[in-house]
Amino acid sequence: MRDRQLAPGIVAGRLDPAALQSNFTDLHPPLDDHEALVAADRCYFCHDAPCITACPTSIDIPLFIRQIATGTPEAAAKTILSQNILGGMCARVCPTETLCEEACVREAAEGQPVLIGRLQRYATDTLMEQGVHPFTRAAPTGRRVAVVGAGPAGLACAHRLAMKGHDVTLYDGRAKPGGLNEFGIAAYKSTDSFAAREVAWLMQGGGITLETGKRLGREITLTELQEDHDAVFLGIGLGGVNALGLSGEDREGMRDAVDFIADLRQADDLASLPVGRDVVVIGGGMTAVDAAVQAKLLGALNVTLVYRRGRERMNASRYEQDLAASKGVRIVTNATPIAVHGNGAVREVEFEYSDDDLRPTGERFRLPADQVFKAIGQALEGADLPARDGRKIAVSGPGRTSLPGVWAGGDCAAGGDDLTVTAVAEGRDAAEDIHATLMAEG
Amino acid sequence: MADLTTNFIGITSPNPFWLASAPPTDKEYNVRRAFEAGWGGVVWKTLGEAGPPVVNVNGPRYGVVYGADRRVLGLNNIELITDRPLEVNLEEMRRVKRDWPDRALIASLMVPVNEDAWREILHRVEDTGCDGVELNFGCPHGMSERGMGSAVGQVPEYVGQVAHWCKKHSNLPVIVKLTPNITDIRKPAQAAKDGGADAVSLINTINSITSVDLDLFAPEPTIDGQGAHGGYCGPAVKPIALNMVAEIARDPATAGLPISGIGGVTTWRDAAEFMALGAGNVQVCTAAMTYGFKIVQEMISGLSQYMDDKGFTSVDQLVGRAVPNVVNWKDLNLNYVTKAKINQDDCIKCGRCYAACEDTSHQAIAMSEDRVFTVKDDECVACNLCVNVCPIEGCITMERMAAGAVDPRTGEVVREEYANWTTHPNNPGRCAAE
Numbered sequence: 001m002r003d004r005q006l007a008p009g010i011v012a013g014r015l016d017p018a019a020l021q022s023n024f025t026d027l028h029p030p031l032d033d034h035e036a037l038v039a040a041d042r043c044y045f046c047h048d049a050p051c052i053t054a055c056p057t058s059i060d061i062p063l064f065i066r067q068i069a070t071g072t073p074e075a076a077a078k079t080i081l082s083q084n085i086l087g088g089m090c091a092r093v094c095p096t097e098t099l100c101e102e103a104c105v106r107e108a109a110e111g112q113p114v115l116i117g118r119l120q121r122y123a124t125d126t127l128m129e130q131g132v133h134p135f136t137r138a139a140p141t142g143r144r145v146a147v148v149g150a151g152p153a154g155l156a157c158a159h160r161l162a163m164k165g166h167d168v169t170l171y172d173g174r175a176k177p178g179g180l181n182e183f184g185i186a187a188y189k190s191t192d193s194f195a196a197r198e199v200a201w202l203m204q205g206g207g208i209t210l211e212t213g214k215r216l217g218r219e220i221t222l223t224e225l226q227e228d229h230d231a232v233f234l235g236i237g238l239g240g241v242n243a244l245g246l247s248g249e250d251r252e253g254m255r256d257a258v259d260f261i262a263d264l265r266q267a268d269d270l271a272s273l274p275v276g277r278d279v280v281v282i283g284g285g286m287t288a289v290d291a292a293v294q295a296k297l298l299g300a301l302n303v304t305l306v307y308r309r310g311r312e313r314m315n316a317s318r319y320e321q322d323l324a325a326s327k328g329v330r331i332v333t334n335a336t337p338i339a340v341h342g343n344g345a346v347r348e349v350e351f352e353y354s355d356d357d358l359r360p361t362g363e364r365f366r367l368p369a370d371q372v373f374k375a376i377g378q379a380l381e382g383a384d385l386p387a388r389d390g391r392k393i394a395v396s397g398p399g400r401t402s403l404p405g406v407w408a409g410g411d412c413a414a415g416g417d418d419l420t421v422t423a424v425a426e427g428r429d430a431a432e433d434i435h436a437t438l439m440a441e442g
Numbered sequence: 443m444a445d446l447t448t449n450f451i452g453i454t455s456p457n458p459f460w461l462a463s464a465p466p467t468d469k470e471y472n473v474r475r476a477f478e479a480g481w482g483g484v485v486w487k488t489l490g491e492a493g494p495p496v497v498n499v500n501g502p503r504y505g506v507v508y509g510a511d512r513r514v515l516g517l518n519n520i521e522l523i524t525d526r527p528l529e530v531n532l533e534e535m536r537r538v539k540r541d542w543p544d545r546a547l548i549a550s551l552m553v554p555v556n557e558d559a560w561r562e563i564l565h566r567v568e569d570t571g572c573d574g575v576e577l578n579f580g581c582p583h584g585m586s587e588r589g590m591g592s593a594v595g596q597v598p599e600y601v602g603q604v605a606h607w608c609k610k611h612s613n614l615p616v617i618v619k620l621t622p623n624i625t626d627i628r629k630p631a632q633a634a635k636d637g638g639a640d641a642v643s644l645i646n647t648i649n650s651i652t653s654v655d656l657d658l659f660a661p662e663p664t665i666d667g668q669g670a671h672g673g674y675c676g677p678a679v680k681p682i683a684l685n686m687v688a689e690i691a692r693d694p695a696t697a698g699l700p701i702s703g704i705g706g707v708t709t710w711r712d713a714a715e716f717m718a719l720g721a722g723n724v725q726v727c728t729a730a731m732t733y734g735f736k737i738v739q740e741m742i743s744g745l746s747q748y749m750d751d752k753g754f755t756s757v758d759q760l761v762g763r764a765v766p767n768v769v770n771w772k773d774l775n776l777n778y779v780t781k782a783k784i785n786q787d788d789c790i791k792c793g794r795c796y797a798a799c800e801d802t803s804h805q806a807i808a809m810s811e812d813r814v815f816t817v818k819d820d821e822c823v824a825c826n827l828c829v830n831v832c833p834i835e836g837c838i839t840m841e842r843m844a845a846g847a848v849d850p851r852t853g854e855v856v857r858e859e860y861a862n863w864t865t866h867p868n869n870p871g872r873c874a875a876e
Contacts, residue, residue: 034512037511038510038511041510044792044794044833045794046792046793046794047792047793047794047795047796047797047809048809048813049793050791050813105790105791105792106790108790108791109790109833109834174740346578
């Protein structure tokens with residue numbers, strides 16, 4: 001066991017199965033009934049509550065917490081899901097410490113916010129365990145809408161359109177729906193196939209036909225979709241991964257963090273997943289943290305996360321940074337990668353210190369590495385898309401693109417903050433706008 | 443540390459904390475452990491007539507009202523008086539008193555309203571060496587259906603009659619325990635005093651249904667699909683008990699009548715409040731039933747610290763100290779003008795003061811775009827609701843306006859002198875001002 005941890009190179013089974021299971025269990029275990037009541041009781045039921053304002057989907061948090069406190073978590077779930085149909089996943093992955101819980105007045109009063117995220121999970125889990133879909137579709141409108149991308153934005157959009165009575169075809173390039181919920185989130189945040197279960201539950205509402213293995217620009221084209229549907233929503237995310245642009249970037253052991261994370265999520269047996277002994281993660285966002293923490297949990301001996309600017313500039317929240325540190329990830333800031341060394345396989349990554357404006361200091365250092373994860377951002381892929389604003393699809397108002405009849409939302413659309421919950425809000429709001437547009441056409 | 447020794451109608455105890463007649467005092471085993479924990483006295487679980495004892499239900503006896511985190515705020519019971527043979531209780535009382543001579547031991551009694559029955563029971567308890575008797579005229583459930591308990595306490599003539607019999611047939615101090623299930627608590631207290639009782643104790647439990655099982659459609663506690671009203675006690679009843687104690691303490695007809703305060707006493711502070719309103723000691727039940735006998739240690743240390751802080755050397759200096767300040771509404775000073783003030787440094791911006799005032803009071807709090815809450819002095823009537831609903835203690839305070847200032851709500855100058863409703867111009871029955 002000890003030997004496997006010290007073994008150099010990229011090897012599987014560094015930890016025994018029991019340790020792996022313990023490492024990848026729920027980061028925050030679900031609240032039991034009594035814990036939920038105690039937590040709910042701390043809510044002050046604020047007037048025009050700051051937590052609602054802080055929530056990208058504007059969930060009526062004081063109301064749902066009061067519904068929990070009075071023994072009706074099913075009603076609480078309905079309050080949540082009416083604003084955010086992926087409220088179950090958002091309860092698990094939202095950086096609540098920078099959203100609702102940061103705004104909670106008890107954070108101001110005591111530094112201990114109401115456990116909004118975990119209460120939301122309690123409510124949504126209760127309802128979903130009953131296998132109940134709380135909403136019913138409106139009468140059919142006869143309108144057909146294509147939603148491309150079955151990630152958070154696409155699912156939220158498809159759901160809202162279906163509820164309005166439209167017939168939705170939901171396309172996704174992968175074999176499974178869910179997008180980043182299924183492939184891009186740390187395993188300890190979505191245990192027991194929650195993403196897949198949530199999609200299956202959402203689909204119970206009816207009105208949505210799922211077409212997997214359909215990639216935009218390959219199996220399907222935007223032009224065809226426009227011809228065959230009354231409206232199109234693009235929630236295609238960011239399929240490409242930014243390159244470091246360094247010599248030696250193609251050496252063995254260099255990997256995109258998103259692929260590593262996806263492998264982890266799809267693995268049937270974590271003990272069969274190889275990981276390096278000395279792992280270096282380059283980047284400062286949630287993907288970097290998720291890759292670094294999971295590499296450590298998988299048994300890597302040394303994991304170093306290196307970000308080119310200061311800690312406060314990292315996209316990962318302070319909470320996530322602290323989580324990484326608590327799991328044993330070393331965080332190095334103000335260091336820019338300049339070379340990958342090795343003979344065939346990577347052996348070292350060389351960095352140069354730089355200030356927050358990326359001005360190099362001239363001082364360099366090397367980190368030993370047998371595996372390097374690149375997590376410096378993703379990019380929009382695909383031709384024949386609507387006009388861009390920078391590197392993403394330009395949108396105005398609720399996701400309207402430059403093409404008539406085409407809306408966009410989630411990570412592929414400009415603006416927003418690349419959060420699951422923001423993608424849900426954008427998909428939902430685009431659906432409302434699509435609905436209004438289609439109904440106005442008469 | 444202040445001396446808490448208490449002399450209540452000639453009965454001394456090392457502190458004023460007695461356990462009330464209830465399940466905690468039902469048998470020797472409990473009472474010995476209570477004394478070991480530090481309780482100053484106990485009123486033994488109510489004794490009935492000799493012969494076959496009463497029976498209790500074999501289903502749930504208690505119902506409860508919870509606050510946050512299942513904190514017991516109110517407890518209701520349908521238990522009757524002791525269901526153990528009289529001889530067993532008397533023998534145990536004798537042994538306990540012999541071993542704990544410095545603690546108060548009171549016999550609680552409940553027998554039918556006839557002189558022979560009371561004479562008989564009094565003679566039997568005198569042999570135990572107990573320090574006094576408490577007449578249970580309070581229990582509102584079960585025994586009242588048989589003409590005892592609150593059925594007696596609700597008829598002042600019966601109260602006076604039985605008190606008289608007890609004084610006539612016994613030399614023991616007599617405490618009459620009053621039921622709150624009555625319109626005017628002063629009447630049975632007066633009757634008890636007139637009958638010769640040495641003291642009253644109050645309150646006994648309040649008629650109640652704690653909750654309804656919404657699946658069975660039956661009151662809690664539910665016995666085979668049905669429920670009966672029970673007696674309510676615990677922290678929830680304290681305000682009712684405090685008022686009744688004060689009513690008796692300030693009634694000229696009963697002024698000076700010793701009172702043993704009962705009703706939701708949970709902490710030293712509760713006890714001090716009862717004593718300030720005239721109670722010479724307090725009796726505790728629900729708090730012990732919730733947390734165990736050990737709570738008396740906090741009560742002892744807390745009351746001692748408070749008395750030290752106040753410079754009191756005897757509980758007598760505390761007893762009744764607040765009674766002169768309990769007045770009727772008409773006596774309150776209408777020239778005492780206050781306004782709510784919100785301390786912005788303490789405010790956590792929850793907006794509860796705003797919601798309460800805007801929706802249900804006087805629309806006297808403004809809310810800015812960035813959630814700053816301020817009081818509109820020209821609308822504030824000083825109702826105190828914002829203070830009450832604010833989750834931060836001391837964040838909102840009531841500030842008195844100085845004499846000579848103009849109240850922006852009424853446009854009138856705040857006057858220095860005391861003036862109440864009896865002289866107010868709007869009062870058709872006012873007295874002429876001096």
